[in-house]
Every structure is written in structure tokens, then in C-alpha cells.
Amino acid sequence: MNNKILIVDDEEDILLVLEHHLVKEGYNVSRAIDGHQALSLLNAQGFDLIILDIMMPDIDGYEVCRRIRRKGIKTPIIFLSAKTAEFDEILGLEIGADDFIRKPFSVKTFRSRVKALLRRKGSSETSPDTIRIRGIEIQRSSYTVFVDGKKVKFPRREFELLAFLAANPNKVFSRNLLLNQVWSDEVYVIDRSVDVHINRIRKKLTPYRDILETVVGIGYRWNTG
Template sequence: MMEKILIVDDEESIVTLLTFNIKQAGFETDVAYTGVEAIKKAEKENYALIILDLMLPEMDGMEVCKHLRYHKNNTPILMLTAKDDELDKVLGLEIGADDYLTKPFSPKEVIARIKAILRRTTFQETKQSTLQIGDLVIFPDRYEAKMHNKVITFTRKEFELLYYLASNKEKVISRDQLLNAVWDYHFVGDTRIVDVHISHLREKIEPNTKKPVYIKTIRGLGYKLEDPT
């Protein structure tokens, strides 16, 4: 059975362009023209990925993304926008989008982004080993962790970042490496999203965020997750 992608955009020309190229790439497609319609469809059907425009009638893309993530819908989201605004990009990724593409875009780039997101998603979902660092126990198959037997909840990207750091325990990982591994980003300036997510992780796992014992900042190099001492 072919994987199905939900296209959420109110511009008919964009929908037509995306539908044609995505089908040519071997996927099925479905369409929603408003944010409310997108949520209804996403709640009824399991899509491989959602292409979500930022500017939508009834409910914008940011609100749609926040709603889906709040209700534990972890379907990968590729966000589209006509705005070339770094703040929108960071905010979109921070609330749970998996990737971000600014209009105008080439169909080839859209397909490449879709395939990259699906590769990463499949790779993450095949991980089953439980990891333990100090009092932190990570369950990759459930996308959750526990500290002192208390469940900690994460956004999808927070968890993937934590898992990647834990899988490379004691190794110093640069911001660019983390972008490539978790977000597949290669654009100058986007490393700020790593710092934002590291800050969120520390708030959830560190006894004292001002003196972190799990996620250490290695000045000028990046981050390292290690057993607390």
C-alpha cells in the first residue's frame, strides 16, 4: 500500500503542483483547504506526512501544528510559508514541525524534503533499545523517558534530540551535527533551534538548569550528554 500525504493549502495552484509531483514520486495524496479541515482529516486517518501551509483560513498552520502535537499526533509535518522570516521558522520547528520550506519552492526540493523526513522517521521508529544515563531511563519505542520512575513528556524533536545525544553518550556533538541528524538542516543561522531544544531538555531532566549535570555545553564545540557525577 502506498503511503498517503495530506496537503494542507488554500491555494489551488499550489495544491495542483504538489499533488502532481507527489503522486509522480509514488505517494497517494489527500487535500485539506482549511486548518479545521486538516485537523479533522488528520484525526481520522493515519498519514505518512502532512504538508502544512502557514497561512490558512479558519485556523493557521501554527495552530494546527500545536493542536496535533498537543493531542499526541506525531505525524511528520513539513511546514510551508510565503514568509522568509527566521522567527516563524524557529517557532514552527519549536512547536513540533519536522521541517520548513519557504515559497516559492521547486517540486524536486519538496520531494527531497519529504523523503528525508520519512527516512528519519522510519529510522527513529525502528529503535527499540532502552538507554539509561544516571537516573534517566529512555524508552525509544514509546518516545518517553523516566526520571526516578516519573514519566517525562517531550515533543517529538525534543525526544529525538535527547535520544541522539544519549546514543552518543560522552561524545561532543556540534550544533551542525545535531541539525543534520535530527532536523537535516544545513542553513547558516538555524543552529539556534538546537539551543532552544537543549534548553527545553534541561528544564525537564536537570535537577538544576543553571548547573546541568546531564547535558554539558562544551564551549566552542557543542554539547555532550554524560552520566552525572
């Protein structure tokens, strides 16, 4: 079944361009010209991804996102914005968005971010929301980790790497595969980035750091044995 994507933007030409490229990729696409129309569509049907412009009249993208999350809708959201300040991106992520793309952007970048987010969504839907092993508890929907009952802070990338490995226990994953799963395809990162994040995660999981096993010459495994 093809993924259903909702695009929300008050600029008709942007809607048409994005719709064209997404349809070419095989997605089912719906369009909304403002926040009111978007919320009406979301009340009527479900979507696999929402692409949401921030600067819209009446109800801006931030408020649309807040209302979506207040309804308990967990559909991934990508913000589109001409805003370039780091504050705007942080605000968007804090109120519930999953990604943030600055305008102008290339079609290649846009497509890769969509694919990466849908891939992560598919992975999370086939895995339990809460993962418990030994003294570790990972709550996927709230991005929360407890170690021996104490809440431990994990930045987004560290959490997603941890959650992906924990949701696929005892499977060995190469660094390249982990990069593709956790980092968006267009972001320039190297294998060493995975190693750095793994080391940070291990420090926070002490005394259970050995559960993140290095498989020499290949990659990493969440070892429950």
C-alpha cells in the same frame, strides 16, 4: 506499503503541483483546502506525513499544528510558508513541526525534505522511544536527554544524531551516511559537520563520552560493549 501524505494549503494551484510531484514519487496523497478540512481528515484516518501551509484563513497552520499535537498525534509536520523571519521558523518548530520550508522553493528541495523526514520517521518507529545505557537516558519523542539524572540541553541536530546512533548500537556509520540520515539532502554540509556535532555531544555526555567511538577511516559507532 506507500506512505500516506496529507497536503494542506488554501491555494488550489499549489495543492495540485505538490500532489502531482508526490504521486510521481509513489506516495498516496490526500488534499485539504483549509484547517477545518485537514482536522476532519486526521480524525478519520492516519497519515505518515503532513505538509501544512501557515497562512490560511480562519484557522492558520500554527493553530492546526497545535491542535494536532494536543490530540497526541505524532505524525511529522512540514510547514510551508512565505514568511521569511527566523522567528516564524522557530515558532513553528517549538509548537511541534518537524521542518520548515520557505516559499518559493524548488521541487528538488521539496522532494528531498519529504524523503528525509519520512526516512527519519521510519527509523524512529523501529526503535524504542526511550533508550537507556549506563547513566544516559534518551527520550526520543520529547527530544530530552538526561545524564546521571540531570537534564542536558541538545539542539535539534545534535539530538537527532545522538538518537540515531544510540538506536543502532554497535553499528559503524560513515560520515556520509550520518549526513543523509540527520541532515536534509538539499542542505550543503560537509563531513566535518558531523565531527563538530560529535565533539559537542561527547562534551555533554561526560563522563560517558567514550560510548561515542571513532572508527578511524570510517566514521562513528555507539559502542555498548
